[in-house]
Amino acid sequence: xxxxxxxxxxxxxxxxxxFYERFDRKDELQHQTHYCPGCGHGIxxxxxxxxxxxxxxxxRTILISPVGCSVFAYYYFDVGNVQAAHGRAPAxxxxxxxxxxxxxxxxxxxxxxxxxxxxxxxxxxxxRGENISVIFVNNAIYSMTGGxxxxxxxxxxxxxxxxxxxxxxxxxxxxxxxxxLGALEAPVYIERVGIGDNKQIAQxxxxxxxxxxxxxxxxxxxxxxxxxxxxxxxxMSPVESQRWVHDVMEKTFPxxxxxxxxxxxxxxxxxxxxxxxxxxVLGIADQARIVPHQVAKSATNLQVRVAGFGGQGVLLLxxxxxxAGLNAGLEVSWLPxxxxxxxxxxxxxxxxxxxxxxxxxxVTRPDxxxxxxxxxxxxxxxxxxxxxxxxxxRDAMPGECKRTDLNVLARPFTQIAKDxxxxxxxxxxxxxxxxxxxxxxxxxxxxxxxxxxxxxxxWLELDRRALARGRELMREPVEEAVHEG
Amino acid sequence: MSRHLIKGNEAxxxxxxxxGCRGFYGYPITPASEITEAAAKxxxxxxGVFLQAESEVAAxxxxxxxxxxxxxxxxxxxxxxxxxxxxxxSYMAGAELPCVVAxxxxxxxxxxxxxxxxxxxxxxxxxxxxGNYRTLVLAPHSVQEMVDLTVLAFDLADRYRNPxxxxxxxxxxxxxxxxxxxxxxxxxxxxxxxxxxxxxxRTNLISSIFLDNDKLExxxxxxxxxYEMARRHETRAEELYTEDxxxxxxxxxxxARILKAVAAEARADGLRVGVLRPITLFxxxxxxxxxxxxxxxxxxxxxxxxxxxxxxVRLALNGTRPVxxxxxxxxxxxxxxxxxxxxxKQVQLSAQSEEVVHVG
Ligand SMILES: Cc1ncc(C[n+]2csc(CCOP(=O)(O)OP(=O)(O)O)c2C)c(N)n1
Ligand code: SF4
Numbered sequence: 048x049x050x051x052x053x054x055x056x057x058x059x060x061x062x063x064x065x066f067y068e069r070f071d072r073k074d075e076l077q078h079q080t081h082y083c084p085g086c087g088h089g090i091x092x093x094x095x096x097x098x099x100x101x102x103x104x105x106x107r108t109i110l111i112s113p114v115g116c117s118v119f120a121y122y123y124f125d126v127g128n129v130q131a132a133h134g135r136a137p138a139x140x141x142x143x144x145x146x147x148x149x150x151x152x153x154x155x156x157x158x159x160x161x162x163x164x165x166x167x168x169x170x171x172x173x174x175r176g177e178n179i180s181v182i183f184v185n186n187a188i189y190s191m192t193g194g195x196x197x198x199x200x201x202x203x204x205x206x207x208x209x210x211x212x213x214x215x216x217x218x219x220x221x222x223x224x225x226x227x228l229g230a231l232e233a234p235v236y237i238e239r240v241g242i243g244d245n246k247q248i249a250q251x252x253x254x255x256x257x258x259x260x261x262x263x264x265x266x267x268x269x270x271x272x273x274x275x276x277x278x279x280x281x282x283m284s285p286v287e288s289q290r291w292v293h294d295v296m297e298k299t300f301p302x303x304x305x306x307x308x309x310x311x312x313x314x315x316x317x318x319x320x321x322x323x324x325x326x327x328v329l330g331i332a333d334q335a336r337i338v339p340h341q342v343a344k345s346a347t348n349l350q351v352r353v354a355g356f357g358g359q360g361v362l363l364l365x366x367x368x369x370x371a372g373l374n375a376g377l378e379v380s381w382l383p384x385x386x387x388x389x390x391x392x393x394x395x396x397x398x399x400x401x402x403x404x405x406x407x408x409x410v411t412r413p414d415x416x417x418x419x420x421x422x423x424x425x426x427x428x429x430x431x432x433x434x435x436x437x438x439x440x441r442d443a444m445p446g447e448c449k450r451t452d453l454n455v456l457a458r459p460f461t462q463i464a465k466d467x468x469x470x471x472x473x474x475x476x477x478x479x480x481x482x483x484x485x486x487x488x489x490x491x492x493x494x495x496x497x498x499x500x501x502x503x504x505x506w507l508e509l510d511r512r513a514l515a516r517g518r519e520l521m522r523e524p525v526e527e528a529v530h531e532g
Numbered sequence: 533m534s535r536h537l538i539k540g541n542e543a544x545x546x547x548x549x550x551x552g553c554r555g556f557y558g559y560p561i562t563p564a565s566e567i568t569e570a571a572a573k574x575x576x577x578x579x580g581v582f583l584q585a586e587s588e589v590a591a592x593x594x595x596x597x598x599x600x601x602x603x604x605x606x607x608x609x610x611x612x613x614x615x616x617x618x619x620x621x622s623y624m625a626g627a628e629l630p631c632v633v634a635x636x637x638x639x640x641x642x643x644x645x646x647x648x649x650x651x652x653x654x655x656x657x658x659x660x661x662x663g664n665y666r667t668l669v670l671a672p673h674s675v676q677e678m679v680d681l682t683v684l685a686f687d688l689a690d691r692y693r694n695p696x697x698x699x700x701x702x703x704x705x706x707x708x709x710x711x712x713x714x715x716x717x718x719x720x721x722x723x724x725x726x727x728x729x730x731x732x733x734r735t736n737l738i739s740s741i742f743l744d745n746d747k748l749e750x751x752x753x754x755x756x757x758x759y760e761m762a763r764r765h766e767t768r769a770e771e772l773y774t775e776d777x778x779x780x781x782x783x784x785x786x787x788a789r790i791l792k793a794v795a796a797e798a799r800a801d802g803l804r805v806g807v808l809r810p811i812t813l814f815x816x817x818x819x820x821x822x823x824x825x826x827x828x829x830x831x832x833x834x835x836x837x838x839x840x841x842x843x844x845v846r847l848a849l850n851g852t853r854p855v856x857x858x859x860x861x862x863x864x865x866x867x868x869x870x871x872x873x874x875x876x877k878q879v880q881l882s883a884q885s886e887e888v889v890h891v892g
Contacts, residue, residue: 072737074744106731109601121737127727129600130739132623135593138585142597142605143727145581146555150601150729168593171586321554321579328577329546331713333534366537366708373537373710381537381708406792408707411867 063096065105070122081119085285087242087275088117091184091255095153096124098256102263108151109143111136113165115157116191116277117184134165137172140179148315151180151262158185158199162224166198169224173268176233178315180258181270183224186277187296194280198222201299221299225272229305235267237306241274243293247302257309265314274300347377347402349487350410352427354395355419355440359461360474364417365396367496368478372400374492380408393422400487415485417477419460421445436484438477456480458520464513472513479517535710540678540700541566541608543711544634545574547682548606552718553632554580555605557594559587559613562646563702564636567608588613592620592633599629600738602726604686608634610702611644611652615660621695622661625755626740628725630689632682633667634698636705639863647863648702650785653840656697657813664752666759668696668766669813671784675709681811683714688766690720692758699813701836703786703865762815769817770809773799774824777806779878782845783834784810787866791834794871803879813841821848829882832875834858834866 062068070077082089099108105126112120114133121128127150131139140154154172161169161183172179188206189195196206196213199221203212213221225239236258240251251273258269274296276288283291326332351368355361365381372379382397397410415436418424424439425448431437433452437444440460458480461473482493493514501507538546544567545556556571568584575582581598585591591607598605609617614635624631635656639649654660657669668688670681678700685696722728727736742748770788772795774780779798781791788809798805808824808831810817821831831853833842842857849855858874860866 074747106734107729109727109729111597118741121739125734127729127734128737128739129597129727130627130737130741131596132593132619135590135596135620138590138593139597139600141583142555142557142581142594143601143729145583146598146601146603146605147729152729167586168590171590322577325549325578325717326713329549329574329713331536331546369708370537373535379537379710382703383706405709406796407789407868408703408709409786409790409865409868411869 063093063100065096065099065108065125066093066123067125072122073119080123082116083279085276085278085288086116087186087273087277088184090242090248091182091251091273091275092117092120092123094252094255095155095182095259097252098259099126101256102260104151104259104263107149108153109147111140111143111152111154113154113156113160114191115160115189117155117157118191120155134160134163135168136160137165137168137177137179137181140181141172141175141177144177144179151259153259154179154181156181156183157190158183158187159189159197162198162222170228173228173234173270174231176235176267178262178265178267179269180262181268182255182258183270183272184275185272185300186275186280187221188277188280190277190280199224199300201296223300225270225305228270233268234270234306235308235312236261236269237272238304239272239274239300239302241292241297241302242276243274243289243297247293261309261312266309266312267315272300274302347400347487349400349415349485350413351398351400351415351417351481352395352410352413352430353398353417353419354423354427355393355417357392357394359419360471361394361419362396364474364478365398367493367500368398368481368488369400370496370499371482371488371493374495375488377402377488378405380405382408393420395423395427415481417481419474419477424448436481438480440473440477454484456484456521460517463516463520467509467512467516469509472509475510475513476517476520479514480521481517482514483518483521535712537708537710538675539566539706539708540672540675541636541705542570543675543678544608544682544698545570546713547679548632548686549574549578549580550714550717551604551683551686552720553604553606553686554578555595555598555603556580556582556607557585557591557598557605558607559585559591559609561610561613563638563648563705564608564610564613564634566705567634567636571608588616589619592617592624595631596620596624596627596629599624599631600627600727602722602728602733604630604690604720606632606634608636610636610638611640614652614655618655618661621667622659622663622665623740624695625659625661625665625667626663627738628693628755629695629738630686630693631695632685632689632698633695634682634700637699637701639861645863646702648786648836648865649861649863650701650787650836651838651840651861652699653813653837656699657841657844665755666694666814668692668694668762668815670696670698671811671813672698672700672704673785673788673809674704675707676711677811678704679711679713683718686718688762690723692762693725694758699785701785759815766812767815767817767819768811769820770811771806771820771824772809773804773806774808774828775806776804776827777824778804778827778829778882779806779875780824780828780831781805781807781834781871781875782810782831782841783807784813784841787834787836790866790868790871793868794875797868797872798875803875805875810841813844816844816848818848821845825849825853828853830854830856830878832856832858832878834871836860836865
């Protein structure tokens with residue numbers, strides 16, 4: 048008992064090093080705090096400061112102050128200070144700690160801040176096991192804003208927004224956040240303490256110190272909930288307030304250890320150092336391309352629309368075409384459809400290849416339409432201007448597609464691909480036909496694009512064969528467009 | 533230097549890494565998710581931090597923390613997520629913390645849909661959060677600009693100690709074009725104001741609260757002075773055929789690409805059509821409008837919104853020239869042909885009104 052008294056004396060009287068001597072950030076009365084007489088925040092601040100002193104971490108400490116009566120915690124703590132938005136301190140603390148792993152990050156929060164508006168942030172910081180220390184000051188009320196109900200307000204307790212007292216039916220039950228967080232895997236230490244008497248204060252100090260020390264040791268998420276006093280809003284004297292914590296609050300919020308896993312906790316790893324060659328990691332190291340003058344003699348301006356079912360390789364066809372254009376020293380653009388169509392299983396893309404800079408990447412009048420299924424043919428058929436090409440994945444055009452001003456190659460490309468070895472190379476056969484009929488890009492730049500994009504030897508071989516087959520199909524003597532009856 | 537065929541969304545992350553960004557905190561949303569996914573892939577490999585937050589509210593507050601700790605940091609989202617981030621953006625502007633937010637816009641209001649609209653203009657450019665602040669807003673219209681403006685965004689964010697938003701539509705995010713990445717790799721120094729958990733930074737404070745009215749007023753004036761400086765030094769716009777244009781088309785993002793095609797075609801038909809493309813939406817290129825208005829007869833604003841940038845164009849021209857407006861919304865894009873027809877009509881109308889003037 049005498050030990051505890053001594054401890055409390057220490058906490059209450061001497062100025063910890065981690066406190067400023069004068070509170071220069073305050074506008075006035077710089078020798079005293081802004082807290083009311085008997086306010087728990089003052090006592091708890093001293094505990095935190097003393098723990099910082101004892102652990103010798105003043106230079107490394109970053110205090111996150113909340114929104115609430117302790118918003119000005121940074122007036123007092125001679126450490127790095129970051130003031131956070133209401134309830135967001137655990138998110139802020141998360142990123143500070145992850146950014147500066149050597150720092151000691153203390154998130155100091157009230158019960159409105161932590162258990163109401165910031166309930167998501169504290170839950171997820173705890174669940175991720177962030178290596179931070181949370182000091183959770185529970186005074187069962189919103190003090191700063193003048194005494195409204197908090198999730199932690201006791202049943203029957205009056206507040207300005209529960210003038211008849213909190214009722215379980217209307218406002219629900221007092222939220223026991225520590226127990227809630229105690230159900231998670233990650234936290235290493237959670238304890239509820241109080242400042243109801245000297246003995247409690249001594250225990251509270253030990254808990255605060257432990258929560259911070261855990262972080263110094265790299266153990267993970269620690270939280271101390273402190274049942275605290277607010278004489279002003281409670282309309283009690285400081286002594287009555289302490290007694291109320293001891294006699295009343297404690298019944299709803301039992302003191303004690305809720306989580307203690309520091310023994311099995313593994314120290315957090317520090318992140319790996321940055322690699323020497325960023326460009327290599329990013330995959331943007333310089334790569335050799337076919338030199339432009341080999342190709343593209345005449346002006347090129349090709350606009351292509353590729354459409355079909357998802358899984359037919361619509362987007363890949365377009366991508367290889369674009370990459371081939373780039374290899375040939377041309378300007379290119381590739382634009383996928385990404386809207387709700389994706390869900391319905393169809394997909395399409397716009398590809399442009401040009402010897403001039405490309406203005407709009409949207410292809411509304413394609414020189415070539417690659418229609419890998421019937422719905423796509425119907426969707427885009429009318430958009431092809433006279434003289435354009437339609438490559439259609441069936442052996443004949445549907446009867447209603449009667450335009451005579453188009454060039455058409457209708458073949459069962461998917462079936463041909465199957466006969467060739469794999470139905471999935473139908474897109475490459477169509478690409479081969481497209482390259483052949485437009486002459487927009489030279490074959491060697493198409494092959495180079497294949498080599499860049501297709502990493503498996505087996506697929507490279509299959510795709511090359513498919514491309515060649517497409518070329519042949521296009522070269523076969525032109526026949527009159529065949530229409531299905 | 534080689535050119536890489538790459539998606540706009542992925543290009544942002546690679547450019548960010550080259551610009552020294554070492555923190556990414558995000559929450560998935562179409563059509564911005566590839567940015568978050570690319571960051572998840574690359575950040576850990578370059579010694580940076582990636583974290584998928586529990587919400588956009590948490591994500592932006594994580595940016596607040598990382599930025600306070602002196603790290604170049606970014607996030608990416610779209611309409612509904614940007615709405616949630618407004619709290620943190622206001623706090624960061626207030627606390628003078630740099631960060632980069634990529635907004636790959638989609639259609640709203642509410643859940644709207646995932647295709648492109650330009651309806652985030654008000655909430656991004658006008659400052660959708662509370663208080664007297666602005667964000668600097670860059671509007672890329674190509675994948676190359678996704679790279680260049682991302683790098684610029686980090687520099688501006690640091691220079692002005694303010695959030696910078698890279699606002700691109702879903703098209704620019706989803707499309708692939710060849711780009712050149714900058715040769716320079718930035719290794720930013722620790723800002724002197726950062727709170728890094730060191731002796732040298734122990735006295736630093738990051739906060740947006742000023743209890744005293746006069747101090748807050750002075751702070752707000754200080755922020756305004758920064759925005760004024762940005763107006764003088766950072767305004768960017770691209771012009772095409774504006775020297776003799778009678779009809780000036782105005783648009784940003786994917787719309788500007790369409791306008792360029794329209795202008796080229798209109799020119800081929802002998803119509804004096806030009807394009808003015810704001811690259812910075814804040815600061816808005818007001819001076820360019822005023823200069824061009826001395827010659828131009830009519831301005832045609834084309835937007836995938838119900839007229840959000842339109843207001844800034846009208847303010848810039850201040851009634852000196854008529855401003856016509858062509859709008860598509862809901863995820864629909866104004867087609868090249870639609871815009872061309874609209875332009876032809878404007879040319880006709882302006883010729884008629886001239887006749888009237890001559891007769892009168
Ligand atoms: C987004 C937002 N909503 C509301 C407020 C107003 N507000 C300031 S402090 C506070 C309650 C603080 O209560 P608590 O966390 O219990 O701290 P205490 O004042 O009791 O120490 C509220 C609601 C705010 N600042 N920001
Ligand atoms: S109102 Fe309550 S919590 Fe706030 S300073 Fe006063 S006693 Fe402390």
